[in-house]
Amino acid sequence: MQQPQQPLGLQALRDIVLVGGGHTHVGVLKRFAMKPEPGVRLTLICRDTHTPYSGMLPGYVAGHYTYDEVHIDLRRLAEYAGARFFRDEAIGIDHAARTVLCRSRPPVSYDWMSINIGSTPRVDAVGGAGEYAVPVKPIHRFNDRWQTLLSRIEAHPGRTRVAVVGGGAGGVELLLAMQYRLGRELAARGRDPAELSFALFTRGETILPTHNARVRARFRDTLARRGVEVHTATEVVEVEAGRLQAANGTWHGADEIVWVTNAGGAAWLQGTRLALDDDGFIEVDDTLRSPSDPRIFAAGDIARQVNHPREKAGVFAVRQGRPLADNLRAAVTGRPLRPYRPQARWLALISTGDRHAVASRGGLCLAGDWVWRWKDGIDRRFMAKFNDLPPMAEEGMKTSSPSRVALDEEESAQAISAIAMRCGGCGAKVGASVLSRALSTLAPVAREEVRVGLHAPDDAAVVRVPPGKDMVHTIDFFRAFIDDPYVFGRVAANHALGDIFAMGAEAQTATAVATVPQGLEAKVEDTVYQMMAGAVEVLNEANCALVGGHTGEGSELALGFAVNGLIDAGGDSALTKGGLRPGQVLILTKPIGTGTLFAAHARLGARGRWIDAALTSMCQSSRQAASCLREHGATACTDLTGFGLLGHLVEMTRPSGVDAELDLAALPLLEGAEETVAAGILSSLQPANVRLRRAIRDQVAWVEHPRYPLLFDPQTAGGLLASVPAERAEACLSALHALGYARAAVIGRVLEAGEALEPIHLTDGNLRGPARRRQ
Structure with missing residues (x-):
């Protein structure tokens, strides 16, 4: 492999795409923020802009924390790390093309990828659970339902029965937090907390099965003291409105059912060629890389280290941040990967809802308000690392360093060309082959008035003005203000069309002019494709035909449109x-x-x-x-x-x-x-x-x-x-x-x-x- 000998500034030579905003990936972003890798562009794809820290979720439910105190702002963290943030959801992988397939945007190209999307409760495995139960994940949906439940109970007096399915630490902790919060809300309104009843269901013989006997005993006592019905060895097999059925045929009343069990991998992973275990989790080796695709890594709850299987716990996801970041950096620079072995024992601090907690590690069991304060301090310090970010450096203060990215001979030549003095005039155009490939899959809307356009390219477009119509002309152009070229393309097109609509006119045709930063042809092509895909979507929705344009090289991404519109001829039509x-x-x-x-x-x-x-x-x-x-x-x-x-x-x-x-x-x-x-x-x-x-x-x-x-x-x-x-x-x-x-x-x-x-x-x-x- 040949390395370019000059600094490559902010060129994107390789793309690392992070799918999901879990605890491991926020650690990766922070490490790349503290030590950027010149030539490497990070992209985070995540459905949610604010990702919750699981360790503080029960405290949030109990009312001890605000929403912002328990969530990491991914868009802000990505900006700090110099990473692109694409707010979307991955639904597949094209391994051959090296692209992530997304729900609402064009595929995103990667050179290396990591997946950290957490687990997915399998409510569909139990009849009616998908319709009548509330899975704790994804947490944003649980939070919406939780807020609705809070409002309903506060506004409508009457008995409410809450059932939690899942007897692990997560289920027990969440139940106690809900009971504490709802009881206090009722008491504050002069109502009897006894209006609420809680029940815990687990198919295991005991609650908290992965913790020691002393910890289990303490939580059994806590649940009994607070009047919680505990149903062990009770597998839920059916859920209906207002009730659930156990495997023995017994029905139990429940107005609200929270599902904290039967988690597995996301369904879309089944359509990839990644090796998965029986529960649908991605199998990875000691370096956190998939053995079935060496360009894909996985971490957190969605991954299972084949040689070191561990319980699904946030502590492992957090501690995988450093080794994953180091191995992604090694992969992109052509250096050997290093194995990571997770600890065999770990400390769990489990809260009881009321600012009291239990410490569990191996045979250790400690409890008290002081344990909760200890946990609170640990959690707040963890969140501060990702939310208390120093101010950004002023534009122009950033420095360039030589890139360590491994390039082949052709890529090295392209990279050196991109930082050398470029031609002006028509020599500054983006190459025809790059442009044609980028635009080949776009399908601008067709209008019968367009006689010569992109369907039959020529030196200029030829467009007929229908009889009885006047032409309306406008132009807009500005540089990118957001790091997502697809969204930027949508906004730029929408901005340009605004003048036409404000005049009361119908958009007819548009001609684009774009500026794209220099770089490797593949990266330039992808940027043009993403940007123009967003723009063409907006133009097509307005029945406005893209008929031509010009794309040149420049220091910043920019896009504009000259738009023609039609309006009824006559003085009063505009x-x-x-x-x-x-x-x-x-x-x-x-x-x-x-x-x-x-x-x-x-x-x-x-x-x-x-x-x-x-x-x-x-x-x-x-x-x-x-x-x-x-x-x-x-x-x-x-x-x-x-x-x-x-x-x-x-x-x-x-x-x-x-x-x-x-x-x-x-x-x-x-x-x-x-x-x-x-x-x-x-x-x-x-x-x-x-x-x-x-x-x-x-x-x-x-x-x-x-x-x-x-x-x-x-x-x-x-x-x-x-x-x-x-x-x-x-x-x-x-x-x-x-x-x-x-x-x-x-x-x-x-x-x-x-x-x-x-x-x-x-x-x-x-x-x-x-x-x-x-x-």
Whole structure:
């Protein structure tokens, strides 16, 4: 293998894909964050942005911890580690193509892969359990049901019977936590905790079978003292609404059934060529690598070390983080892997719900409140390693180091070429073969007006304008603000289409222009494919034909579109900015705050779920919203982009010859936007937008308002701002909400032009009239 002799900067030479956000993978991310491997790109694929720490879950259920205290923010951790975060779920592996198949996005390429997705309760193995029982995993679904149960019990007095199926430490600990929390909630409302009854079912002869007799005895006493029915040697064979059946035919009443047993590997693993054990777990050797595919590793509950089988316990997943990271690093740099042997005995700290815990290790049994405090300290220190992250270095402070990645001769030549001085002009184009391969599997929608397009490529596209139609033209282009090229492609296309929809037009064709960082051809090809796959999906949904484009090399990933639209010929068909009329109300179809949130994300100052919600909003098309606004009499409309809410509203008031009033309290905000603004985290475009503050009457009086900075926050793929007759506003909002624009709101009204020069009036919850709608 030949190594390039020059520093390779931030080039991606090899891809390590981490499937799942379990305890082992968070350890891998942290180790790569502390010691990056130049030339190696990490990608984390996980359905959930916030992954729970299993050791603190019972404490969360018992009410001792908040949601954020027991969850690791994977998006934030990935950003810190320089890894890409793809929020999706793996459903298969194409071993030949070396790709991970995902539920909602194109396949993701890997050079090496690791799987850490935990176990899956096999509720389908027992009739009715899948429908009527609540599996403790995946934990996000359990949490949703747990919150529902809390609300129901608090709101509706009456007897409730709770059954937990599974007599291991997990089942016992969870039952005691639920009993403690629910009992306290009832007592706080002056109700009798005896309304609740709890039962534990296990097919084993005893509870906690892997722990010593003293530990088992202590928990038997605890359960008996708290009035829990314990059914040992009782296998549950059938579940129905309100009851479950034991193997001996006896039925037991149960209003809520929690399933903490019969775990196995995810069903999709059966369709891979990975060696699995009888329970569907991935078999791995001493290096944590699959013997059936040397490019795939596995760890945590989903893996079974063939030579060192162990109980499924979080301690093993945590301790596999270091050896897995070291062996992934060794694999990608062509060095020998090192074996890992897990310990034979381990310390388990099992809580009893009430800030009391039992320590178990071998024959050891210790108990007391002090054990819980010991456990609490251990857990909090563990979480701090992944959630208390230091600030990110400023852009440009990162340094390049020589890469140790093993390359073949052709790859080495490509890598050296990528860091050398590149040609300008047409020499900066991405190679034709790379581009054609990347786009070959995409299928842009076909329109009959397109005479020459991607289906028959030529020097330029030829598109017919239908009779009775006028053309609408727009263009947008910006660099990537998120590390997922597929999602970025969707947002970029959606952003470009917004101008067309705001005009009341139908999108017809689009031409793309993209900039892709230099690198190995395979990596460039994959980036173009992922990005354009997302963009084409959005264009196709809008019935907009991609007819051509240009892709060149540059320092940063960027994408834009020139979009053509069609509108009925005639002077009144377009929905312009100059149509505001006094007496109308202003409707905004999406919440604002993308600028501050993504500035915070780059500085590790945003929670992952805030970014998830922002991306969901940015990926929502404004096509249906535009039609709805027109149907309800809108006379003016614009889409919110870089100038922010105030800038775009000023653009509407000037040609309309009116003033406008905004109710700051009514503004729909993305979750977290007010927090990040309060922390002083603003978009780099914010200062330019703030210059428009002179358009605000009594501006000085509003500077300290917590929502004031969000008037200037630049938006990407923002919502539509439109004016509609006041008498039709409520019906318009109802229709928008029904279409999925859940945060659409009336945010102000249009006024007659006053004598003052400033056209914008601000209020705080003082809108009057029937059209007022508060969030």
